[in-house]
Amino acid sequence: MADGSLTAKRQEIALLRRLEERILWLASWTIHNANHLRESRDGLKVGGHQASCASMTTLMTALYMKALRPKDRVAVKPHASPVFHAIQHLFGRQSLENLQKFRSMGGAQSYPSRTKDVDDVDFSTGSVGLGVAMTAFASLAQDYLAARGAVKPEAMGRMISLLGDAELDEGNIYEALIEACKHDVRNTWWIVDYNRQSLDATTQDRMFTRYGEIFEAAGWKVETLKWSKRQREAFARPGGEALKTWIETAPNDLYAALSYQGGAAWRERLAADLADDAAALKLIASYKDGDLAELMTELGGHCLETLLEAFENAGHDDAPRFFIAYTVKGLRLPFQGHKDNHSGLMTPTQIAELRDRLGVVEGEEWDPLSGLSAAERTALKGLIARAPFAADVDRRPVAPTIATPKADELLEAVAGGGEQSTQAAFGKVMFEIARRTDEFAGRVVTTSPDVTVSTNLGGFVNRRGVFHRRAHEDVFKRRRIPSAQVWSMVETGQHVELGIAENNLFIVLAALGLTAPLFGERLFPVGTLYDPFIARGLDALNYACYQDARFLLVATPSGLTLAPEGGAHQSINAPVIGMAQPGLDTYEPAFADETAVLMAHAFDRIQNPDGCSTYLRLSTRVIAQPERDGDAWRQGTIDGAYWLKAPAPGAKLAVVYSGALAPEALAAFEALTEDMPEVGLLAVTSADVLHRDWTASGRSRWTGEGARVSSTIETLLSPLDRDAGLVTLTDGAPLALSWLGSVRGQRVRALGLEVFGQSGDLPDLYGEYRLDADAVLDACADLLA
Ligand SMILES: Cc1ncc(C[n+]2csc(CCOP(=O)(O)OP(=O)(O)O)c2C)c(N)n1
Numbered sequence: 001m002a003d004g005s006l007t008a009k010r011q012e013i014a015l016l017r018r019l020e021e022r023i024l025w026l027a028s029w030t031i032h033n034a035n036h037l038r039e040s041r042d043g044l045k046v047g048g049h050q051a052s053c054a055s056m057t058t059l060m061t062a063l064y065m066k067a068l069r070p071k072d073r074v075a076v077k078p079h080a081s082p083v084f085h086a087i088q089h090l091f092g093r094q095s096l097e098n099l100q101k102f103r104s105m106g107g108a109q110s111y112p113s114r115t116k117d118v119d120d121v122d123f124s125t126g127s128v129g130l131g132v133a134m135t136a137f138a139s140l141a142q143d144y145l146a147a148r149g150a151v152k153p154e155a156m157g158r159m160i161s162l163l164g165d166a167e168l169d170e171g172n173i174y175e176a177l178i179e180a181c182k183h184d185v186r187n188t189w190w191i192v193d194y195n196r197q198s199l200d201a202t203t204q205d206r207m208f209t210r211y212g213e214i215f216e217a218a219g220w221k222v223e224t225l226k227w228s229k230r231q232r233e234a235f236a237r238p239g240g241e242a243l244k245t246w247i248e249t250a251p252n253d254l255y256a257a258l259s260y261q262g263g264a265a266w267r268e269r270l271a272a273d274l275a276d277d278a279a280a281l282k283l284i285a286s287y288k289d290g291d292l293a294e295l296m297t298e299l300g301g302h303c304l305e306t307l308l309e310a311f312e313n314a315g316h317d318d319a320p321r322f323f324i325a326y327t328v329k330g331l332r333l334p335f336q337g338h339k340d341n342h343s344g345l346m347t348p349t350q351i352a353e354l355r356d357r358l359g360v361v362e363g364e365e366w367d368p369l370s371g372l373s374a375a376e377r378t379a380l381k382g383l384i385a386r387a388p389f390a391a392d393v394d395r396r397p398v399a400p401t402i403a404t405p406k407a408d409e410l411l412e413a414v415a416g417g418g419e420q421s422t423q424a425a426f427g428k429v430m431f432e433i434a435r436r437t438d439e440f441a442g443r444v445v446t447t448s449p450d451v452t453v454s455t456n457l458g459g460f461v462n463r464r465g466v467f468h469r470r471a472h473e474d475v476f477k478r479r480r481i482p483s484a485q486v487w488s489m490v491e492t493g494q495h496v497e498l499g500i501a502e503n504n505l506f507i508v509l510a511a512l513g514l515t516a517p518l519f520g521e522r523l524f525p526v527g528t529l530y531d532p533f534i535a536r537g538l539d540a541l542n543y544a545c546y547q548d549a550r551f552l553l554v555a556t557p558s559g560l561t562l563a564p565e566g567g568a569h570q571s572i573n574a575p576v577i578g579m580a581q582p583g584l585d586t587y588e589p590a591f592a593d594e595t596a597v598l599m600a601h602a603f604d605r606i607q608n609p610d611g612c613s614t615y616l617r618l619s620t621r622v623i624a625q626p627e628r629d630g631d632a633w634r635q636g637t638i639d640g641a642y643w644l645k646a647p648a649p650g651a652k653l654a655v656v657y658s659g660a661l662a663p664e665a666l667a668a669f670e671a672l673t674e675d676m677p678e679v680g681l682l683a684v685t686s687a688d689v690l691h692r693d694w695t696a697s698g699r700s701r702w703t704g705e706g707a708r709v710s711s712t713i714e715t716l717l718s719p720l721d722r723d724a725g726l727v728t729l730t731d732g733a734p735l736a737l738s739w740l741g742s743v744r745g746q747r748v749r750a751l752g753l754e755v756f757g758q759s760g761d762l763p764d765l766y767g768e769y770r771l772d773a774d775a776v777l778d779a780c781a782d783l784l785a
């Protein structure tokens with residue numbers, strides 16, 4: 001390298017180092033302000049993680065100021081949020097006010113949030129491990145779009161996760177790693193802040209070499225960034241090798257303790273341990289205490305040169321990469337290396353000391369370039385402006401609107417009445433969609449954790465193929481072996497095959513459900529699984545919803561009604577889970593036509609700016625379909641309920657049911673009408689939508705906002721007598737419907753599942769668990785008594 005460019009490079013590193021110090025400062029000060037300076041109204045600790053931030057500032061400076069390009073997407077370690085917002089502030093994308101309001105309402109969020117932060121958050125994080133997996137599946141989504149020409153090769157970005165080393169204990173990371181391997185995922189970097197500390201303590205040594213082996217086994221390139229340039233230079237000197245060996249073989253806790261205690265402690269311990277090595281002792285003696293401490297603790301993850309070089313080298317191909325960047329938690333802060341430092345906050349004296357050490361002027365704490373010379377300020381501003389990531393690129397593209405099918409079009413697929421199950425109806429609608437040639441059909445993407453066939457997606461997949469970057473013919477088909485299912489993998493396939501890992505299903509849905517804001521291309525993701533296994537991926541489902549990813553989730557079969565499959569598969573709490581999950585409308589249709597109407601509605605909601613995702617809880621139970629008169633059921637299905645049999649005004653009793661128990665409710669209703677012709681039968685397709693509408697309507701009355709006075713359920717229940725009784729029947733926790741009694745203060749007998757089921761046929765199980773018509777009649781008698 002010519003001397004000139006070498007000097008320029010050195011100058012740039014020096015500037016970056018200065019900038020990095022200021023990012024460390026701003027992140028530390030942001031947390032300090034929130035905890036020590038801002039008024040507290042509730043006495044609660046505000047919190048924030050100064051040590052976790054300090055661990056990562058070098059890494060994030062190298063990335064954001066040099067390595068990242070606008071097309072790259074990042075999931076930032078949740079508790080490094082202040083560093084992220086500080087950098088965004090330097091780029092002019094985060095206001096000072098929001099930094100000052102860190103962790104308070106409307107301010108910079110505790111953990112980076114796509115939906116709640118105003119700056120450029122690509123992926124929300126918070127629940128450790130999920131953001132990591134998200135980047136692999138975002139890359140898969142990018143590949144899916146690239147295969148269709150929807151993302152051009154030059155526009156493909158890297159999906160990067162910055163994670164803590166303790167995050168590596170989260171099992172969902174390895175589920176994602178396995179799936180990523182099967183899908184040949186590329187353009188993914190996972191960069192570990194390897195400080196060997198978790199929340200509670202210093203972590204065990206035993207996994208040191210194993211992580212690299214695990215990732216290598218999965219086909220990733222592993223880059224271990226253990227040493228800084230300063231260390232490499234020192235190790236090359238006489239006696240240096242011994243120093244290197246000492247660090248390599250030292251137990252984590254001892255290394256951490258000495259990092260905390262500082263130069264004198266380092267000297268004492270090293271002198272004792274290396275007493276037989278004259279060259280090493282001489283080398284140690286050549287450092288002052290402070291310099292010795294810096295030498296021992298400035299590991300690879302704190303070295304800009306090392307990081308920049310690694311990112312630069314890795315940028316030449318698209319292989320997935322696992323970087324292990326060695327760091328010290330809390331480096332340069334008074335509690336560096338201390339095992340209890342996770343939630344440690346600097347005292348006012350300590351932060352003042354840091355401020356003075358970094359050259360920030362007292363009173364100018366919010367000015368990131370305070371105390372610097374005019375020349376340095378100009379140079380740093382230039383450096384920030386030249387960062388590739390600072391380029392004025394719209395990172396929130398708006399996807400064109402796609403025409404989604406009308407309910408009438410999907411209804412045709414299930415026409416004919418007769419006897420059907422909602423799961424079969426779902427399959428028919430998907431088959432009909434697969435047949436369509438419109439833009440919408442080409443943008444539907446299905447996915448399932450190894451239950452594609454048993455959830456009735458098979459027809460769709462037969463027509464549309466399985467997605468894979470590397471085409472693979474269905475050998476059974478080629479050999480003309482009869483099979484109901486074609487499993488041909490092609491780049492343009494529209495089904496993303498997943499192994500049995502429900503966590504992955506939800507994170508894939510999160511990624512596919514965010515392609516519109518991430519890549520400017522709308523997909524309509526449909527994911528299927530067995531209803532009980534929603535619980536398996538609940539945090540990931542919540543994660544997807546929290547980011548406002550849009551998809552249709554189809555859970556089938558469900559409830560006690562999957563009877564012979566046994567108690568372990570029967571889902572009890574799912575309806576309540578659905579009700580309690582924001583960002584997800586939960587429906588449980590009973591009939592095929594309701595299912596078709598709800599699917600059309602769900603596709604519309606995926607795209608609607610004010611929409612959300614939809615969860616359909618379906619069943620394999622084949623039941624007689626109703627004769628419809630009029631169209632009111634259609635809007636009612638979407639609004640959450642309609643009278644399948646309207647009550648006479650003043651009726652003293654109504655039966656209310658959800659989903660697959662419709663025949664039992666109907667049988668009880670028919671028995672009742674012999675004596676009480678005024679009784680009504682209410683079909684509830686969504687306890688969730690009904691409940692939310694009811695509470696919103698109540699709120700609007702108190703606040704005076706909104707013109708609505710009466711909610712759907714209030715209107716529906718209004719013909720009944722004030723003292724009427726309601727018997728509710730649902731194949732799940734009775735809580736899902738028991739609240740109906742509060743709407744008008746009516747008495748309720750709520751039937752549902754409160755204990756685990758067992759294998760059996762429907763008459764046995766409905767009898768045993770009191771979900772049959774007799775149970776409804778008993779409950780009615782009790783109410784009328
Ligand atoms: C799923 C989940 N469990 C627990 C937590 C609480 N928590 C936050 S950070 C953390 C550990 C942090 O260790 P590490 O990932 O190594 O990050 P560091 O702060 O050391 O950089 C824990 C347990 C969480 N955020 N998410």
Ligand SMILES: [Mg+2]
Nearest residue numbers: 164165166197
């Ligand atoms: Mg850690």
